[in-house]
Amino acid sequence: MAILSSGVLTAGLWMVPVFMGLMGYMKYDSIDPESHPRDKRHLDHNYDFIIVGAGSAGSVLANRLSEIPNWKVLLLEAGSDENTVSDIPAVAAYLQGSSLDWQFKTEPQPTACLGLVGGRCNWPRGKVLGGSSVLNYMLYVRGNRRDYDLWEEMGNPGWGYDNVLHYFKKSEDNRNPYLAQSPYHSSGGYLTVQEAPWRTPLATTFVEAGMEMGYENRDGNGEHQTGFMIAQGTIRRGSRCSAAKAFLRPVRLRPNLHIAMHSHAMKVLFDENKRAIGVRFKRDGKVQNVYARREVILSSGAINSPHLLMLSGIGQADHLREMGIPLVKDAPVGMNLQDHFGFGGLVFLVDKPVSMVQSRYENMGSVMQYVMYGKGPLTILGGVEALAWVNTKYANATDDFPDIEFHFVAGSASSDGGKQIKKAHGISDKMYNEMFRPIVNRDTWSVIPMILRPYSKGYLRLRSRNPFDKVLIYPNYMIDDRDAKILVEGVKIAIAMSKTQAFQRLNSRVNPYLMPGCRHLVHWSDEYWECAIRHYTVTIYHHSGTAKMGPSSDPEAVVDPRLRVYGVTNLRVVDASIMPNVVSGNTNAPTIMIGEKASDMIKQDWGESTVSIPPPKDV
Ligand SMILES: Cc1cc2nc3c(=O)[nH]c(=O)nc-3n(C[C@H](O)[C@H](O)[C@H](O)COP(=O)(O)OP(=O)(O)OC[C@H]3O[C@@H](n4cnc5c(N)ncnc54)[C@H](O)[C@@H]3O)c2cc1C
Numbered sequence: 296m297a298i299l300s301s302g303v304l305t306a307g308l309w310m311v312p313v314f315m316g317l318m319g320y321m322k323y324d325s326i327d328p329e330s331h332p333r334d335k336r337h338l339d340h341n342y343d344f345i346i347v348g349a350g351s352a353g354s355v356l357a358n359r360l361s362e363i364p365n366w367k368v369l370l371l372e373a374g375s376d377e378n379t380v381s382d383i384p385a386v387a388a389y390l391q392g393s394s395l396d397w398q399f400k401t402e403p404q405p406t407a408c409l410g411l412v413g414g415r416c417n418w419p420r421g422k423v424l425g426g427s428s429v430l431n432y433m434l435y436v437r438g439n440r441r442d443y444d445l446w447e448e449m450g451n452p453g454w455g456y457d458n459v460l461h462y463f464k465k466s467e468d469n470r471n472p473y474l475a476q477s478p479y480h481s482s483g484g485y486l487t488v489q490e491a492p493w494r495t496p497l498a499t500t501f502v503e504a505g506m507e508m509g510y511e512n513r514d515g516n517g518e519h520q521t522g523f524m525i526a527q528g529t530i531r532r533g534s535r536c537s538a539a540k541a542f543l544r545p546v547r548l549r550p551n552l553h554i555a556m557h558s559h560a561m562k563v564l565f566d567e568n569k570r571a572i573g574v575r576f577k578r579d580g581k582v583q584n585v586y587a588r589r590e591v592i593l594s595s596g597a598i599n600s601p602h603l604l605m606l607s608g609i610g611q612a613d614h615l616r617e618m619g620i621p622l623v624k625d626a627p628v629g630m631n632l633q634d635h636f637g638f639g640g641l642v643f644l645v646d647k648p649v650s651m652v653q654s655r656y657e658n659m660g661s662v663m664q665y666v667m668y669g670k671g672p673l674t675i676l677g678g679v680e681a682l683a684w685v686n687t688k689y690a691n692a693t694d695d696f697p698d699i700e701f702h703f704v705a706g707s708a709s710s711d712g713g714k715q716i717k718k719a720h721g722i723s724d725k726m727y728n729e730m731f732r733p734i735v736n737r738d739t740w741s742v743i744p745m746i747l748r749p750y751s752k753g754y755l756r757l758r759s760r761n762p763f764d765k766v767l768i769y770p771n772y773m774i775d776d777r778d779a780k781i782l783v784e785g786v787k788i789a790i791a792m793s794k795t796q797a798f799q800r801l802n803s804r805v806n807p808y809l810m811p812g813c814r815h816l817v818h819w820s821d822e823y824w825e826c827a828i829r830h831y832t833v834t835i836y837h838h839s840g841t842a843k844m845g846p847s848s849d850p851e852a853v854v855d856p857r858l859r860v861y862g863v864t865n866l867r868v869v870d871a872s873i874m875p876n877v878v879s880g881n882t883n884a885p886t887i888m889i890g891e892k893a894s895d896m897i898k899q900d901w902g903e904s905t906v907s908i909p910p911p912k913d914v
Pocket residue numbers: 347348349350351352353371372373374419420421422423424425426427428430431432433434435436558559560561594595596597599600603835836837838869870871872881882883884886
């Protein structure tokens with residue numbers, strides 16, 4: 296401890312994550328009763344199920360399928376295990392660009408991401424046990440009941456809200472008593488959900504401001520979505536509760552579950568009857584095959600599951616021909632790419648020391664609070680303290696189907712002096728120097744308005760047939776003008792909110808430094824805001840839809856409502872790729888729900904009981 300203390304006194308701020316990592320390590324050993332899963336070195340030749348990808352969905356599947364003692368399950372994961380920094384909620388953005396991140400970037404397009412480095416948006420995805428649930432901001436949001444009812448109406452029986460609510464609750468262990476009692480929540484599941492144990496005064500100001508505007512302060516995961524709330528998060532004792540921590544660690548000793556890390560799947564293997572029989576993967580520089588007696592399940596996420604399908608011969612015939620890949624099934628894989636995006640530059644200045652200026656919170660006191668009690672500013676969910684669902688003039692306010700979600704942050708890209716957010720978002724030097732440098736270390740808050748149901752859809756393409764080349768990503772953000780118009784209205788609602796008494800007590804005012812590239816437009820006009828949004832576009836990381844679920848009559852569908860890939864047998868996709876439409880909220884909890892529901896469908900299809908084993912009591 297003495298060494299650590301003197302270290303932090305002499306270290307620069309750049310040392311903070313390293314230091315916190317060390318402290319996190321001590322915390323693990325002394326308090327955390329869960330040990331990490333073991334990386335199985337010697338694999339069997341055959342398994343009943345091979346799951347590719349240990350992310351939000353894959354971790355659930357590995358747990359639930361290995362509940363059947365006579366099923367042997369292999370979980371293949373390209374990445375390594377979580378580390379101690381990834382446990383600390385407030386520093387989530389530090390993980391972007393690290394070895395835990397696949398580090399995707401979009402292709403430059405003329406409608407968005409214009410002020411970012413190379414005209415590209417960064418698309419981080421978790422390359423680690425737990426997948427993107429290890430990089431995410433831990434916000435626990437389920438979406439709108441109507442999303443699921445619409446999925447069902449699109450020809451997907453069993454996916455309506457009343458059905459999926461059962462699976463949301465099955466996973467959940469809600470540790471806020473006032474929420475746990477609600478008929479919409481539950482306790483005793485594997486996934487711990489709770490509000491962050493610490494918040495800035497700005498979080499309550501935000502909720503108060505919403506109420507002043509006529510919105511309710513309510514649980515957006517409950518009966519109604521529209522309204523303002525303090526964020527609920529997937530955290531446990533103040534630390535991240537990733538899907539791996541929730542679903543894999545408690546079952547790490549099951550003899551019928553093998554977890555192989557650093558194992559990069561290259562393709563699915565088929566027999567002459569188009570039956571999936573195994574997976575080719577590379578580990579330690581060696582290409583190997585492993586075989587599945589029952590099924591191969593792709594849970595590699597909405598970018599890599601379609602990538603693997605295409606590498607395996609399932610994709611658009613012309614494109615596969617062009618890439619020299621033999622066709623197994625002509626299918627619209629990689630199309631229907633959906634994401635939530637928003638505006639990153641909506642920043643307000645305040646006159647009181649109430650925000651997350653980095654130098655004020657990343658210090659010895661905060662580290663000690665976190666390490667010793669699981670409390671304090673380091674427990675904030677990736678910086679996001681509160682959420683709201685609001686209606687622009689394009690939504691019918693009586694429908695409870697809002698079109699904008701607000702992410703409230705008690706800070707901005709200026710709060711860390713350009714160390715973290717600038718890099719994570721890929722902000723160019725020009726934009727940073729002109730918009731944010733002049734307000735560095737000042738007290739600020741921001742709202743990231745996010746469009747909930749974008750009209751614009753993108754697509755993925757293979758760069759080559761080399762499995763280690765990343766796919767090309769064309770998000771098509773705001774290619775449909777209506778999306779930009781909705782976001783502009785979202786910006787205007789946030790500005791109106793800054794003028795409520797609640798925010799005026801702090802003298803809130805919009806950052807006066809303008810977006811380079813938009814100054815020629817009338818300042819603060821709709822045209823100005825649209826230009827600014829197209830310059831500082833941010834993904835909210837909800838990539839989905841690229842292996843769409845739908846009935847056989849749907850020409851865009853890649854999997855059926857039981858998530859089986861059309862045109863082949865014994866192959867399913869179970870992850871965010873299958874969403875026919877992205878839900879009206881953040882996608883981690885919905886993807887975990889998909890994992891839960893798919894597990895039951897698989898058990899039913901193979902004639903097994905769906906009765907589940909509860910988690911151990913001490914987690
Ligand atoms: C930075 C960030 C912030 C986010 N914030 C939130 C939030 O606050 N709240 C929220 O609800 N959602 C959030 N999300 C989104 C949410 O985390 C994802 O939607 C969800 O985790 C997706 O789950 P998945 O199972 O589809 O994919 P993933 O969790 O990404 O899992 C895919 C897994 O497959 C592995 N894999 C991929 N290819 C291969 C291969 N070829 N061989 C072997 N393994 C492979 C990957 O390494 C990964 O472990 C965020 C995401 C990111 C990246």
